[in-house]
Amino acid sequence: MYAQMVKSTGDAVKSREEMSDDERHFQDKVDANIKVEPRDWMPDDYRKTLIRQIGQHAHSEIVGQLPEGNWITRAPTLERKAILLAKVQDEAGHGLYLYCAAETLGVTRDDLTEKLLSGRMKYSSIFNYPTLTWADMGAVGWLVDGAAIMNQVPLQRTSYGPYSRAMVRICKEESFHQRQGYAIMMKMAQGSAAQRKMAQDALNRMWYPSLMMFGPSDKDSVHSAQSMAWKIKINTNDELRQKFVNETVPQAEYLGLTIPDENLKFNEETGNYDFSQPDWDEFFEVLKGNGPCNTDRLNARRKAWDDGAWVREGLLAHAEKRAAAKVAAE
Amino acid sequence: MKKEWPLWEVFIRGQHGLNHRHVGSLHAPDAETAILNARDVYTRRNEGLSIWVVEARHISASAPGDKGPLFEPSESKVYRHPTFYDIPKDVGHM
Ligand SMILES: [Fe+2]
Numbered sequence: 001m002y003a004q005m006v007k008s009t010g011d012a013v014k015s016r017e018e019m020s021d022d023e024r025h026f027q028d029k030v031d032a033n034i035k036v037e038p039r040d041w042m043p044d045d046y047r048k049t050l051i052r053q054i055g056q057h058a059h060s061e062i063v064g065q066l067p068e069g070n071w072i073t074r075a076p077t078l079e080r081k082a083i084l085l086a087k088v089q090d091e092a093g094h095g096l097y098l099y100c101a102a103e104t105l106g107v108t109r110d111d112l113t114e115k116l117l118s119g120r121m122k123y124s125s126i127f128n129y130p131t132l133t134w135a136d137m138g139a140v141g142w143l144v145d146g147a148a149i150m151n152q153v154p155l156q157r158t159s160y161g162p163y164s165r166a167m168v169r170i171c172k173e174e175s176f177h178q179r180q181g182y183a184i185m186m187k188m189a190q191g192s193a194a195q196r197k198m199a200q201d202a203l204n205r206m207w208y209p210s211l212m213m214f215g216p217s218d219k220d221s222v223h224s225a226q227s228m229a230w231k232i233k234i235n236t237n238d239e240l241r242q243k244f245v246n247e248t249v250p251q252a253e254y255l256g257l258t259i260p261d262e263n264l265k266f267n268e269e270t271g272n273y274d275f276s277q278p279d280w281d282e283f284f285e286v287l288k289g290n291g292p293c294n295t296d297r298l299n300a301r302r303k304a305w306d307d308g309a310w311v312r313e314g315l316l317a318h319a320e321k322r323a324a325a326k327v328a329a330e
Numbered sequence: 331m332k333k334e335w336p337l338w339e340v341f342i343r344g345q346h347g348l349n350h351r352h353v354g355s356l357h358a359p360d361a362e363t364a365i366l367n368a369r370d371v372y373t374r375r376n377e378g379l380s381i382w383v384v385e386a387r388h389i390s391a392s393a394p395g396d397k398g399p400l401f402e403p404s405e406s407k408v409y410r411h412p413t414f415y416d417i418p419k420d421v422g423h424m
Pocket residue numbers: 061090091094170
């Protein structure tokens with residue numbers, strides 16, 4: 001998802017007998033749906049896992065601005081441009097809400113940024129794919145934000161208070177993102193033959209990377225089991241992926257577009273669509289840094305960080321100077 | 331390591347005359363910039379008519395461990411609530 005393959009440390013979920021008093025009390029609280037707040041006692045691994053997960057989620061929001069930002073100056077109308085600009089600005093906001101939530105766990109913003117820029121922290125694989133045509137703005141809103149919503153809606157109930165509150169804010173804003181994307185797809189699917197082709201091409205390229213967003217199957221993963229016990233993960237990757245496919249297929253049908261999967265078929269028995277898995281080798285390559293845009297994305301973030309240094313330092317120096325003058329005057 | 335901009339807590343008063351409410355935090359070099367940033371980060375959809383910012387280090391908070399001594403005393407005082415009192419229907423609205 002926006003946070004993929006987050007590892008919680010430890011080899012197995014502890015039984016109640018193996019837990020310390022603090023741990024047992026903590027787990028009881030989580031089980032009773034009482035939120036954990038920054039200054040409450042929490043297991044070290046809970047803190048570490050959450051920093052990784054929230055940090056990765058925040059990085060995804062920030063890096064996720066790049067593929068869409070790519071089209072702001074080339075939007076086909078002024079209205080589309082204003083919409084896209086507002087959408088990308090929202091993603092900046094999402095990143096900021098999440099960084100603040102991570103900071104309540106004792107990391108600094110600079111530390112998180114530094115880890116992203118040095119490649120020690122990841123962001124979602126999806127943002128390493130290019131956005132080649134305007135139809136990609138439709139497909140990204142519809143599919144990528146659609147997939148993000150699948151994951152973020154349940155996370156509103158996550159056990160960590162600041163994370164949960166950030167998710168509530170984010171979810172309020174996401175629905176606009178998906179709808180504006182679908183609206184672009186509708187326009188193009190109902191347009192000229194060339195526009196329909198462009199829409200189909202965008203769907204073809206974005207479909208499997210969108211399915212990858214949920215991460216590989218984790219039904220047997222110890223990390224997932226621990227995260228689920230802590231309620232920092234609410235559903236398995238497979239559950240969310242299935243739900244996404246079930247919701248998306250009729251939306252594609254309405255557009256008159258074809259999902260690029262010969263095995264896609266409604267299964268009367270399960271009530272779900274059967275579908276093909278994405279190429280997981282490709283996914284791991286992208287995570288390793290070998291996707292089509294990994295280098296571009298990180299370079300863009302590094303350049304923004306470096307180019308902004310004089311602003312950050314200058315404004316701070318100015319603020320300190322004024323504060324000192326104010327103290328002197330008093 | 332360079333110094334970070336300080337952390338500010340942001341409070342917003344919405345449309346309907348309610349109190350300022352904590353909405354989140356952000357980094358800014360000074361109070362004026364914090365208000366401008368808060369406008370961009372927390373009021374993109376008409377959420378507010380007024381913004382307060384306060385540097386996080388100036389906030390004092392009760393300790394989680396004091397929850398009992400601080401808040402338990404009010405749990406047993408049911409007579410502080412109007413529903414504690416039975417008023418006959420005949421009396422009319424009260
Ligand atoms: Fe977002």
